[in-house]
Amino acid sequence: MTSIRLEGVDKSFPGVRALEAVSLTIEAGEFFTLLGPSGCGKTTLLRTIAGFYRQDKGHVYLGEELIDAIPPHQRETGMVFQNYAVFPHMTVFENVAFGLRNRRIGGAEIGERVDRALRMARLSGLEKRTPDQLSGGQQQRVGLARAMVIEPRVLLMDEPLSNLDAKLRIEMREEIRDIQRQLGITTLYVTHDQEEALVISDRIAVMKAGKIQQIGRPWEIYKNPGSTFVASFVGDGNFLEGEALEGGDGGLVTVKAGSTRIRVKRPAKALKKLRLFFRPEELTVLSGQAREEEGCSLVGGKIRKVTFTGSLISLSVDCGGEAAIAVQRHRPEVSDILAPGTPVTVRIPLEAVLLFDPETGERL
Amino acid sequence: MPPSFWTLVTLLGYAVVILFLILPLFNIFKFSFIDKETGVLSLSNYAEFFSKAYYRVSFTNSLFVSVGGTLGCLLLGIPLAFFTTRYRIFGKSFLSTLAVLSLLSPPFIGAYSWIMLLGRNGFLRQLLAGWGIQFPTIYGPLGIILVYSLHYYSFVFLLTCGALTTVDRSLEEAAENLGATGLRKFFRVTLPLVLPSVTAGALISFMMSLSNFDTPMIIGGNYRVLPTLAYNLFTSEVGERPGLASTVSIFLILCSSLVIFLQRYAAGRRKYSSSLVNRPLVKSLKGWPAFGAHLVCYLIVFLSTIPLAIVAFYSFRKTSGPVFHPGFSLDSYLKIFHEVPKTITNSLLFSTVSVVLIVAVGTLLGFILARRRTVPAKALDPLLMIPYMIPGTVLGIGFIIAFNRKPLYLMGTGIIIILAYFIRRLPYSVRSGASILKQIDPCLEEAGINLGAPPARTFRKVTVPLMLPGILSGAIMSWVTAINEISASILLYVGKTMTMPIRIYLSIMDGYFGNASALSTILLVVTGLALYVMNRFFEGPKESFVA
Numbered sequence: 001m002t003s004i005r006l007e008g009v010d011k012s013f014p015g016v017r018a019l020e021a022v023s024l025t026i027e028a029g030e031f032f033t034l035l036g037p038s039g040c041g042k043t044t045l046l047r048t049i050a051g052f053y054r055q056d057k058g059h060v061y062l063g064e065e066l067i068d069a070i071p072p073h074q075r076e077t078g079m080v081f082q083n084y085a086v087f088p089h090m091t092v093f094e095n096v097a098f099g100l101r102n103r104r105i106g107g108a109e110i111g112e113r114v115d116r117a118l119r120m121a122r123l124s125g126l127e128k129r130t131p132d133q134l135s136g137g138q139q140q141r142v143g144l145a146r147a148m149v150i151e152p153r154v155l156l157m158d159e160p161l162s163n164l165d166a167k168l169r170i171e172m173r174e175e176i177r178d179i180q181r182q183l184g185i186t187t188l189y190v191t192h193d194q195e196e197a198l199v200i201s202d203r204i205a206v207m208k209a210g211k212i213q214q215i216g217r218p219w220e221i222y223k224n225p226g227s228t229f230v231a232s233f234v235g236d237g238n239f240l241e242g243e244a245l246e247g248g249d250g251g252l253v254t255v256k257a258g259s260t261r262i263r264v265k266r267p268a269k270a271l272k273k274l275r276l277f278f279r280p281e282e283l284t285v286l287s288g289q290a291r292e293e294e295g296c297s298l299v300g301g302k303i304r305k306v307t308f309t310g311s312l313i314s315l316s317v318d319c320g321g322e323a324a325i326a327v328q329r330h331r332p333e334v335s336d337i338l339a340p341g342t343p344v345t346v347r348i349p350l351e352a353v354l355l356f357d358p359e360t361g362e363r364l
Numbered sequence: 365m366p367p368s369f370w371t372l373v374t375l376l377g378y379a380v381v382i383l384f385l386i387l388p389l390f391n392i393f394k395f396s397f398i399d400k401e402t403g404v405l406s407l408s409n410y411a412e413f414f415s416k417a418y419y420r421v422s423f424t425n426s427l428f429v430s431v432g433g434t435l436g437c438l439l440l441g442i443p444l445a446f447f448t449t450r451y452r453i454f455g456k457s458f459l460s461t462l463a464v465l466s467l468l469s470p471p472f473i474g475a476y477s478w479i480m481l482l483g484r485n486g487f488l489r490q491l492l493a494g495w496g497i498q499f500p501t502i503y504g505p506l507g508i509i510l511v512y513s514l515h516y517y518s519f520v521f522l523l524t525c526g527a528l529t530t531v532d533r534s535l536e537e538a539a540e541n542l543g544a545t546g547l548r549k550f551f552r553v554t555l556p557l558v559l560p561s562v563t564a565g566a567l568i569s570f571m572m573s574l575s576n577f578d579t580p581m582i583i584g585g586n587y588r589v590l591p592t593l594a595y596n597l598f599t600s601e602v603g604e605r606p607g608l609a610s611t612v613s614i615f616l617i618l619c620s621s622l623v624i625f626l627q628r629y630a631a632g633r634r635k636y637s638s639s640l641v642n643r644p645l646v647k648s649l650k651g652w653p654a655f656g657a658h659l660v661c662y663l664i665v666f667l668s669t670i671p672l673a674i675v676a677f678y679s680f681r682k683t684s685g686p687v688f689h690p691g692f693s694l695d696s697y698l699k700i701f702h703e704v705p706k707t708i709t710n711s712l713l714f715s716t717v718s719v720v721l722i723v724a725v726g727t728l729l730g731f732i733l734a735r736r737r738t739v740p741a742k743a744l745d746p747l748l749m750i751p752y753m754i755p756g757t758v759l760g761i762g763f764i765i766a767f768n769r770k771p772l773y774l775m776g777t778g779i780i781i782i783l784a785y786f787i788r789r790l791p792y793s794v795r796s797g798a799s800i801l802k803q804i805d806p807c808l809e810e811a812g813i814n815l816g817a818p819p820a821r822t823f824r825k826v827t828v829p830l831m832l833p834g835i836l837s838g839a840i841m842s843w844v845t846a847i848n849e850i851s852a853s854i855l856l857y858v859g860k861t862m863t864m865p866i867r868i869y870l871s872i873m874d875g876y877f878g879n880a881s882a883l884s885t886i887l888l889v890v891t892g893l894a895l896y897v898m899n900r901f902f903e904g905p906k907e908s909f910v911a
Contacts, residue, residue, distance in 0.1 A: 050810075050814060052810055052813075071818075072810075072813045072814060073813045073814070073815075073816050073817060073818050073819070073822075074816070075814075076816075077814060078814070078815075079810070079811065079814040081807045081810070081811060082807075083805060083807060085805060085807035085808050085810065085811040086811075087808060087811070087812075087826060088808075088830065089829045089830055098812070098815050098817070098825075099815030099816050102815060102816035102817045102821070103816055143811075146811075146815065147814075147815075150815060150816065
């Protein structure tokens with residue numbers, strides 16, 4: 001088990017600054033995910049660790065060893081590629097044995113280790129197949145077995161599931177997580193799929209434009225986003241632009257957003273303009289008029305649209321502002337399916353509202 | 365740290381370019397400015413070229429026959445391509461194989477077959493004369509244009525075929541759905557879609573016509589074009605003029621560079637086709653239209669193949685010296701096996717050795733071009749284009765000037781001929797290597813490296829096996845072009861390094877048609893066998909013969 005440490009890593013390509021002063025430590029045995037939209041630098045970071053790119057500035061360590069000058073074939077990393085990169089001219093067995101042969105390991109041991117790796121990846125019996133006889137999912141299992149069999153110091157996975165169909169993706173992410181736990185191997189995983197990141201990771205780094213925005217456990221990232229970017233990229237949410245009104249009592253302040261008034265906790269930094277954020281599942285829709293209560297704001301509006309997706313119902317409520325407020329309810333009742341135009345009240349709990357600086361996008 | 369494997373390969377690329385391209389070209393350039401009387405630098409050669417109509421006319425002659433040849437190629441190539449790709453033509457693959465075979469045989473075989481038919485004592489001409497019809501002889505510009513058209517139309521044919529079969533069917537269906545049918549559909553939709561390929565084919569034909577040397581030598585009579593002028597000026601026993609020959613070479617290079625530039629531009633616009641398309645339907649024709657389409661296709665291919673048949677036919681005729689007698693025999697074959705077995709072994713040896721070099725160096729450099737992003741690697745790309753622009757005659761002259769003194773004295777050796785084959789074919793091999801690589805996901809190589817195989821081992825274990833089918837078919841193509849090469853080697857050979865094409869050419873010039881026919885037939889059979897192997901064992905579109 002080996003940790004990965006980056007210190008102030010910069011990498012530019014002509015016209016693009018792909019990585020900007022990236023520092024981060026991935027603990028030994030940790031499942032760490034780089035999450036971000038395409039072009040955010042997550043793959044560049046992974047490839048820099050693999051040695052396919054040489055950073056312009058900064059250092060990369062595996063454990064205590066500085067690996068900046070070590071060529072990629074000597075870095076002992078196991079990489080799993082987005083488009084599998086299974087050698088089409090070799091059988092499954094030969095693919096998995098390839099890394100072992102490069103290490104001059106004896107034939108008997110190769111057989112044994114390949115066998116074990118194939119069993120782990122649930123590929124036993126397919127040794128003699130060639131890649132064109134395998135499904136996408138099976139090819140990616142070969143990719144995984146091939147990377148694991150060399151017992152690499154760290155496992156690097158570059159969007160390994162994004163070429164698979166949705167159902168298989170969910171199945172395989174569980175398997176990858178199980179195998180990783182079982183072997184306890186340090187894993188760096190790259191994805192643009194926020195749900196996948198939340199499910200699979202010990203910790204997540206959210207990236208944007210070559211910079212790390214936030215690092216945290218999945219729960220923290222979701223519940224406690226540090227910036228509007230993280231809040232919007234991970235999960236769904238409502239944003240409202242508003243102005244803080246003068247006065248207010250003690251720890252609370254009222255924000256005017258369009259024609260609505262929402263009470264929020266007073267931010268540490270006193271700003272006139274504020275950006276409000278709250279998750280749809282924190283809200284409740286009440287039919288007709290509702291009574292004021294402590295610790296929440298009530299906003300009147302009309303149902304614009306109702307979307308039923310089985311386990312979940314999504315309501316879009318017009319509250320006089322330009323954007324509608326989205327509300328989600330799990331285990332919906334038939335009475336939740338309201339006709340468009342029905343007047344309702346949306347209940348927004350005080351704790352649900354997060355405040356951001358609209359200028360910088362930073363959390364207040 | 366020692367330099368990496370790919371750095372060494374890049375250096376090798378530069379060594380090849382500098383030694384075998386820049387050096388000969390620089391020498392030609394220098395010679396073109398050396399006054400023949402005083403030996404000092406001057407513009408006298410250029411002044412002489414422009415002042416004498418004798419020289420100037422060869423320039424316009426060159427343009428005339430090249431334009432004529434190209435038009436002929438378009439006239440033959442486009443209909444053949446359209447009919448064979450869009451209609452069910454019986455024996456289609458047979459026709460296209462014959463078209464390729466006639467393309468790959470040396471053009472002078474065509475030239476002298478047409479002389480046999482329509483020359484002074486031409487068989488067909490005498491037949492017609494017997495019926496009271498006086499047919500003009502074939503010598504001169506019209507003969508040259510005829511041979512070029514019937515020889516190089518396959519470039520237009522193959523490239524147009526490739527484009528026509530990859531036009532998305534739904535585009536033509538959309539045109540029909542919007543009300544355009546028949547000729548309107550062809551001219552408004554189909555032709556514009558394939559036009560870049562047609563243009564590319566036409567430009568290759570033009571380029572080949574411009575730089576061809578053997579056809580005008582044989583069938584041109586007194587009609588001078590730039591390559592024959594350069595050759596004569598350089599080799600003439602009385603008053604050889606290497607300086608002026610170099611000047612002519614410079615003009616040739618300028619012309620062909622312009623054409624190459626246009627061709628790259630046209631090829632760069634060849635973006636419409638893709639491999640993931642609804643292939644166009646092949647329609648069945650009935651009645652007169654079917655007859656007409658077959659007639660056109662067979663006539664075109666027949667005319668282009670007839671020289672080959674004539675050569676084979678005459679190789680079995682009885683001869684005594686230069687004269688043919690009635691009846692058949694194997695005399696000509698016995699004679700060449702007796703007199704010139706060395707030319708056959710030379711040809712096989714030189715072309716085989718050069719192909720080994722071409723494949724090894726071409727594949728490595730192809731990798732550099734396709735995969736390496738360093739500045740020196742990128743700069744190698746245009747440099748490796750240079751051989752495209754140098755007509756064989758010019759390369760031959762450059763090699764003689766560059767390698768006739770120490771420390772690189774190579775004159776009279778087989779090595780210099782091998783090197784000429786090598787350098788002329790290298791850009792094709794590099795390009796095809798690079799384009800094969802572009803279809804191989806770089807991830808596969810990264811996976812190899814990531815799994816602990818150093819770059820050279822990854823290249824050997826991962827890249828090369830994936831490239832192998834492409835490399836082998838490219839190697840066969842290179843071998844075929846090498847064994848048929850004449851325009852550079854004719855300047856570089858000595859008695860003991862003579863090759864089959866040179867022997868054939870000399871026999872034709874001396875009037876020994878029997879020998880020439882027998883050797884040509886052997887060459888054709890060898891070429892045909894190579895093509896057969898390639899078709900049989902390697903899949904792939906026939907455009908790969910020309911691109």
